[in-house]
Amino acid sequence: MTKRIEDLKIKGNKRLNKDIFILELSGNAKIPEMKPGQFAQVKIEGSPETFLRRPISIHDVDYENNTFKLLIQIAGKGTDTLSRLEKGDFLNLIYPLGNSFSLPEKGERSLLVGGGCGVAPLLFLAKNLKSNGYTPDVLLGYRNIERIIEYQEFSQTGKVFLTTEDGSKGEKGFVTDHSVLSSPSYDMIYCCGPDSMLKAVAGYCKKNRIRCEVSLENLMGCGIGACLCCIVETIRGNLCTCTDGPVFNINELKW
Amino acid sequence: MVNLGFSIGDLLFKNPVLTASGTFGYGTEFEDFMDVSKLGGIILKGTTLEPREGNSYPRMAETPSGMLNSVGLQNRGIDYFEKNIYPHVSGYNTNVIVNINGNYVDDYVALAERIEKLDKIPAIELNISCPNVKMGGMAFGTNLDSAREVIKAVRAVYSKKLIVKLSPNVTNIVDFARIAEEEGADSVSLINTLLGMSVDIKNMKPSLSTITGGLSGPAIKPVALRMVWQVAKSVKIPVIGIGGIMNTSDAIEFLIAGATAVQIGTASFIDPQASVKIVEGIREYLADKKFSDIKEIIGLINRD
Numbered sequence: 001m002t003k004r005i006e007d008l009k010i011k012g013n014k015r016l017n018k019d020i021f022i023l024e025l026s027g028n029a030k031i032p033e034m035k036p037g038q039f040a041q042v043k044i045e046g047s048p049e050t051f052l053r054r055p056i057s058i059h060d061v062d063y064e065n066n067t068f069k070l071l072i073q074i075a076g077k078g079t080d081t082l083s084r085l086e087k088g089d090f091l092n093l094i095y096p097l098g099n100s101f102s103l104p105e106k107g108e109r110s111l112l113v114g115g116g117c118g119v120a121p122l123l124f125l126a127k128n129l130k131s132n133g134y135t136p137d138v139l140l141g142y143r144n145i146e147r148i149i150e151y152q153e154f155s156q157t158g159k160v161f162l163t164t165e166d167g168s169k170g171e172k173g174f175v176t177d178h179s180v181l182s183s184p185s186y187d188m189i190y191c192c193g194p195d196s197m198l199k200a201v202a203g204y205c206k207k208n209r210i211r212c213e214v215s216l217e218n219l220m221g222c223g224i225g226a227c228l229c230c231i232v233e234t235i236r237g238n239l240c241t242c243t244d245g246p247v248f249n250i251n252e253l254k255w
Numbered sequence: 256m257v258n259l260g261f262s263i264g265d266l267l268f269k270n271p272v273l274t275a276s277g278t279f280g281y282g283t284e285f286e287d288f289m290d291v292s293k294l295g296g297i298i299l300k301g302t303t304l305e306p307r308e309g310n311s312y313p314r315m316a317e318t319p320s321g322m323l324n325s326v327g328l329q330n331r332g333i334d335y336f337e338k339n340i341y342p343h344v345s346g347y348n349t350n351v352i353v354n355i356n357g358n359y360v361d362d363y364v365a366l367a368e369r370i371e372k373l374d375k376i377p378a379i380e381l382n383i384s385c386p387n388v389k390m391g392g393m394a395f396g397t398n399l400d401s402a403r404e405v406i407k408a409v410r411a412v413y414s415k416k417l418i419v420k421l422s423p424n425v426t427n428i429v430d431f432a433r434i435a436e437e438e439g440a441d442s443v444s445l446i447n448t449l450l451g452m453s454v455d456i457k458n459m460k461p462s463l464s465t466i467t468g469g470l471s472g473p474a475i476k477p478v479a480l481r482m483v484w485q486v487a488k489s490v491k492i493p494v495i496g497i498g499g500i501m502n503t504s505d506a507i508e509f510l511i512a513g514a515t516a517v518q519i520g521t522a523s524f525i526d527p528q529a530s531v532k533i534v535e536g537i538r539e540y541l542a543d544k545k546f547s548d549i550k551e552i553i554g555l556i557n558r559d
């Protein structure tokens with residue numbers, strides 16, 4: 001799959017809550033084929049403090065309308081600058097980058113687990129699984145009811161389970177506390193979110209011998225395999241999160 | 256027509272824009288974005304005799320107008336290079352140069368001997384300035400006697416073009432450039448990264464696993480430019496300028512200050528096409544100013 005560098009036009013910037021927003025982008029040229037799990041290196045204009053590009057997952061793709069979306073959480077100066085973009089502005093991207101989630105075997109049951117803005121790559125994955133004939137379940141974890149995002153969107157792809165840390169919606173606790181995991185009935189679990197959540201889910205999967213893929217969010221210099229800054233320790237030695245990942249099977253990681 | 260070519264001894268380069276070691280992988284990473292053969296040359300990532308895993312994560316931190324790295328020469332060693340990388344890069348229609356590193360003088364010598372045998376590699380860049388390894392690297396490049404020893408030893412076994420890459424982490428970089436020239440180096444390249452550090456106040460820990468790392472990017476350009484100017488006035492061999500070059504005007508500053516050529520480093524992370532854009536930019540600049548040969552502007556400010 002060829003990578004490209006391109007100015008894309010902002011078609012919309014929608015606030016989901018205080019610090020999460022969705023940018024909808026469209027190209028002049030036909031957008032390339034993208035896969036769930038892949039990401040873009042986004043250029044931040046205007047400040048020497050946000051000198052490097054920021055990696056952001058592909059959230060949703062609409063080939064018919066030649067648009068795709070990025071779901072972004074304001075984490076610092078770079079993402080804050082992105083949150084101020086308006087319809088008609090341009091954004092420079094290098095994309096699509098990285099590997100992608102693998103499909104389950106025929107007839108296998110899969111669960112997508114996401115926390116906070118970790119849901120970003122999972123919607124594209126859920127839709128992709130659905131169009132390939134799977135019916136994945138989704139388990140989403142949020143801090144509280146106000147933080148819940150993308151519930152409707154995921155509901156259209158399958159069953160959605162919820163947890164909130166304060167119990168204001170869904171089951172109380174972390175994703176790994178949810179009752180749907182109490183009797184292991186999945187063959188494959190996909191997970192994206194904060195490190196602590198990835199490790200908890202990976203631990204659960206190892207214990208119950210469930211195949212599991214996680215998407216890592218290592219710091220990146222280039223995003224194209226040139227700087228070797230984004231490495232993760234694996235049983236095959238140090239690998240680049242940007243080219244060998246961001247999706248890894250947990251059995252490969254030295255966790 | 257504007258002539259952009261230059262030479263190191265009898266080795267010709269079609270233009271003065273090369274890519275800096277460790278920032279351009281093996282070139283292959285950039286093929287989707289550009290035609291690598293349009294460059295004057297590419298310097299491949301730091302290579303060692305044995306495979307190296309480098310330092311642990313995190314090995315990068317962004318700083319205003321720059322970045323710190325402590326990659327620590329991760330590479331798969333010369334055997335892997337010969338078998339898997341060399342066949343591909345020897346297909347590029349440009350000068351492909353290997354950046355060599357070692358813990359001991361003997362490592363550098365053994366590597367130089369191996370690379371001498373590779374027909375399509377016309378030059379090596381001797382890296383005595385890596386700040387991110389415990390042994391070798393910058394230790395050679397910050398002590399005049401060890402610098403002389405390693406350059407002399409490599410020169411004795413390597414007959415093609417020898418470029419010595421200098422460290423800015425010294426009191427007087429000119430002394431090191433002079434030693435390289437005296438010991439028969441064909442060119443010097445400078446600067447490697449400046450030793451720096453950053454602290455993550457959220458976690459109250461150093462940002463890098465190694466605590467210190469090498470600073471690169473626009474933040475170091477004025478320092479690099481000053482050093483290139485000092486060295487260019489002091490040696491006769493061609494000087495290759497490196498440090499924070501992001502665009503054509505940055506590159507031209509180095510040429511006017513005395514660099515015969517430049518290397519593009521960190522800029523390639525932000526714009527993978529930066530290097531080829533700079534080739535075209537220099538061509539346009541010279542045409543605009545009505546110069547027919549790039550040599551006319553090299554070291555312009557140093558002429559009486």
Ligand SMILES: Cc1cc2nc3c(=O)[nH]c(=O)nc-3n(C[C@H](O)[C@H](O)[C@H](O)COP(=O)(O)OP(=O)(O)OC[C@H]3O[C@@H](n4cnc5c(N)ncnc54)[C@H](O)[C@@H]3O)c2cc1C
Pocket residue numbers: 039050054055056057058070071072073074075076077078079080117120121216217218219220246457
């Ligand atoms: C492959 C990949 C995909 C990603 N996808 C998304 C996505 O779809 N949506 C989204 O909102 N974010 C995503 N991220 C995280 C995002 O890149 C960072 O949040 C962003 O770079 C922060 O930039 P900033 O300038 O706003 O913050 P900075 O000022 O650079 O940092 C602010 C805080 O965020 C933390 N941070 C910085 N970089 C990262 C990082 N790479 N991962 C985690 N924390 C970081 C810093 O430690 C710091 O505490 C992804 C990261 C990777 C590697």
Ligand SMILES: Cc1cc2nc3c(=O)[nH]c(=O)nc-3n(C[C@H](O)[C@H](O)[C@H](O)COP(=O)(O)O)c2cc1C
Pocket residue numbers: 221227228229275276277278300301302324326328354382385420446447448470471472473475497498499500518519520521522
């Ligand atoms: C991630 C990274 C890796 C590097 N690896 C090497 C290396 O292996 N050998 C070397 O001689 N220089 C290495 N350098 C230094 C660069 O080649 C260059 O000298 C330095 O970055 C300054 O140029 P810049 O500001 O244009 O990046 C590296 C720099 C970076 C940012």
Ligand code: FES
Pocket residue numbers: 219220221222223224225226227228229230231240241242243
């Ligand atoms: S971010 Fe540069 S190699 Fe992965």
